[in-house]
Amino acid sequence: MTAQTPKGLRKSATFEQDSSTPRYFQLQEIIRELCASLEVGQPIPSEWDLCQMYAVSRTTVRKALDRLTQEGLLYRIHGKGTFVSPPKLRERFVHQRVGFHEDLVSRGVEVRTRILEQDIIPASKLVAPPLQLAVGNPVIKLVRVRSVGGEPILVSTTFLPYRLFPGLESEDLTDTSLYLVLREKYGVQLGHGTRLVEAAPCTEEEAELLHIPLATPLLVVSSTMYDTEDRPIECGSARHRGDRSQVEIEVVSR
Numbered sequence: 663m664t665a666q667t668p669k670g671l672r673k674s675a676t677f678e679q680d681s682s683t684p685r686y687f688q689l690q691e692i693i694r695e696l697c698a699s700l701e702v703g704q705p706i707p708s709e710w711d712l713c714q715m716y717a718v719s720r721t722t723v724r725k726a727l728d729r730l731t732q733e734g735l736l737y738r739i740h741g742k743g744t745f746v747s748p749p750k751l752r753e754r755f756v757h758q759r760v761g762f763h764e765d766l767v768s769r770g771v772e773v774r775t776r777i778l779e780q781d782i783i784p785a786s787k788l789v790a791p792p793l794q795l796a797v798g799n800p801v802i803k804l805v806r807v808r809s810v811g812g813e814p815i816l817v818s819t820t821f822l823p824y825r826l827f828p829g830l831e832s833e834d835l836t837d838t839s840l841y842l843v844l845r846e847k848y849g850v851q852l853g854h855g856t857r858l859v860e861a862a863p864c865t866e867e868e869a870e871l872l873h874i875p876l877a878t879p880l881l882v883v884s885s886t887m888y889d890t891e892d893r894p895i896e897c898g899s900a901r902h903r904g905d906r907s908q909v910e911i912e913v914v915s916r
Contacts, residue, residue, distance in 0.1 A: 685722050686723075689726040693706060693726060697730075697746050700746045702748045702749075705745050709727070727744060731905075732877070734747055734904070734906055735747055772810065772811060773809070774812070775808055776807040778805040778871075779803055779804065780802070780803070781802070782800050782801070782802055783801060783803050784801070785798060793823050799823070799824075801824055802830050804821075804822070804898075805819050813873075815902060815903055815906055816872075817872065817900070819898045820840065820897075820898035821898050826848065826893070827848055833847070844895065852887060852888075852890070852895075853889050853891070854887075855885055855886055855887035856886050858885070860884075861882070862882045864880045874903055880902060880904055881904045881907050882899055882902070883902065884898070
C-alpha cells in the first residue's frame, strides 16, 4: 500500500531538461519544498509514485531520498514508507557556560540520561595534558547516552580530575546536569572553555547506542572547560547524531 499524495505536492513541477544540475538534485529540492508544507511524521509519496509523477528512474528517486535522509529531513520505516523528520535539535555554545542538559531544559525540552560508565581510572596520555595532570593521576570517567523525547541523540565521554571532585563517581547523574552538580556540591563556577566541532563517521557501537544506520555521520564536539580560577575541570567529547543535531554560532562585533 503506497502513501497518499500530500496536498502540497507540486505535480506540475518539471525538470529543467537542458540544465547541468543533476536530476536527483532537482528532485531533492522539489521534495525539500514539499516537506516545508507538511507536518512532522507525515508521509511523502512512495518511490514508485515519485518515479511516475516526475518520469525519473528509481535510482534517481533513491539518490534524492538518501541524501535528504542523511541530511535529517526525512526518515524511513521499513515496509511503511518515508516520513518528514522533526526539526534538528540546536545546541548553543557561544557566550554561555552551560551544558547540553541545562541548555535544552531551559528551553522546555525533556532530556533523559543513561549512564554507561562512571568510574575512577588513571589519566591516559591523551586525557592528562588538557586537565594539567600527570599521566596516571586519578580521573573520573563519565560516559552517557543523552536522549530527547525518548530518542537517543548523543554519546558523551567526559573526564574530570578526581582531586577536585571526590565522590562524583557515586553521584546520581541520570536526571540532572553535571555542571549543576559541580556548582552546587563542589562550589565550582565555570569560567571559560574551548570547543572544537568536526564531522566523523560513527562506530558500530555508536550506531547501536543511537539507533542509527552505520552510515549516519556524527557531529563531534570536543571541549575543555575551566573554572573561574583558571583550573581545567573537564575535558571530553560529545558525539551527536548528524541527522538530528545543529550547532548555533553567534557572531558578535568587538
